[in-house]
Amino acid sequence: MGYAFRDASLLDGVLYAGTATRHLRPRAGRRPVGMVGHATGRAAFYESWTGNRWFGNWLSDDCLTYRLAESAGVPTTTSPAKGHQPDYERRLGMAVTRAQATVFDELILFDDLPNNDNKRERATDLRRRLVGPEPCSHRGVFLLRGMTGARRVLDNERQVAEHLATRHGFRVLDPSGASLEEILDSCAGAEVVAGVEGSHLVHGLVMMPAKARVLVIQPPARAVVALKLLTDRQGQDYSMVVATGGDDVFHADIDEIDRTLDLV
Numbered sequence: 399m400g401y402a403f404r405d406a407s408l409l410d411g412v413l414y415a416g417t418a419t420r421h422l423r424p425r426a427g428r429r430p431v432g433m434v435g436h437a438t439g440r441a442a443f444y445e446s447w448t449g450n451r452w453f454g455n456w457l458s459d460d461c462l463t464y465r466l467a468e469s470a471g472v473p474t475t476t477s478p479a480k481g482h483q484p485d486y487e488r489r490l491g492m493a494v495t496r497a498q499a500t501v502f503d504e505l506i507l508f509d510d511l512p513n514n515d516n517k518r519e520r521a522t523d524l525r526r527r528l529v530g531p532e533p534c535s536h537r538g539v540f541l542l543r544g545m546t547g548a549r550r551v552l553d554n555e556r557q558v559a560e561h562l563a564t565r566h567g568f569r570v571l572d573p574s575g576a577s578l579e580e581i582l583d584s585c586a587g588a589e590v591v592a593g594v595e596g597s598h599l600v601h602g603l604v605m606m607p608a609k610a611r612v613l614v615i616q617p618p619a620r621a622v623v624a625l626k627l628l629t630d631r632q633g634q635d636y637s638m639v640v641a642t643g644g645d646d647v648f649h650a651d652i653d654e655i656d657r658t659l660d661l662v
Contacts, residue, residue, distance in 0.1 A: 454597030
């Protein structure tokens with residue numbers, strides 16, 4: 399569903415139209431000095447609060463809403479290009495207008511939360527654009543989280559990764575230091591994408607084949623179904639092992655991981 403607004407304003411990460419507001423990001427607390435920009439024509443915003451906060455939501459959801467935006471007007475965002483985002487934008491052919499303090503003659507916003515058939519088709523198209531010709535299948539990849547993002551530290555992450563590589567033939571990759579081409583090479587043909595729950599796993603989820611699965615090592619005090627919603631949308635499989643320990647430092651039982659992989 400798309401919603402059209404006239405004479406809308408963007409100030410400090412917040413959209414205003416009449417008495418309505420929509421927050422796209424936390425306010426910086428700074429107001430523009432002097433005149434703001436003016437955008438004629440129709441701007442179509444595809445970003446979300448969650449996509450601005452978490453890279454995984456940007457890749458799994460906002461990049462899909464972009465396809466609605468490009469058919470409705472000028473795809474527009476306030477999000478700066480950072481991390482792997484510029485490489486993904488180039489690979490996906492995303493022609494983005496980045497706006498700051500602006501008045502829009504007409505503005506389109508989308509309600510694109512439901513994981514319906516249309517969104518699944520757009521996710522399949524995203525994978526096709528990223529991967530290209532179908533790559534050769536391989537056993538799996540373990541994506542290291544390390545100290546990136548919010549503090550969720552698997553204290554035996556390296557041991558888990560080395561075990562999966564030795565016993566199960568997994569590849570091991572730290573996506574934070576890898577190029578998009580290296581991520582594609584490791585994830586596009588993986589039968590299993592494994593790692594600690596977090597946005598970095600979405601690299602693998604948007605690239606892995608239709609019959610693949612994710613194996614999530616879940617922190618003991620964190621119940622989040624975001625990744626399962628993605629595998630459900632694409633008809634893929636989901637497995638998880640719950641670690642033991644504290645809220646931000648925890649330990650995974652390698653035998654339990656093995657038994658879980660043996661089940662699937």
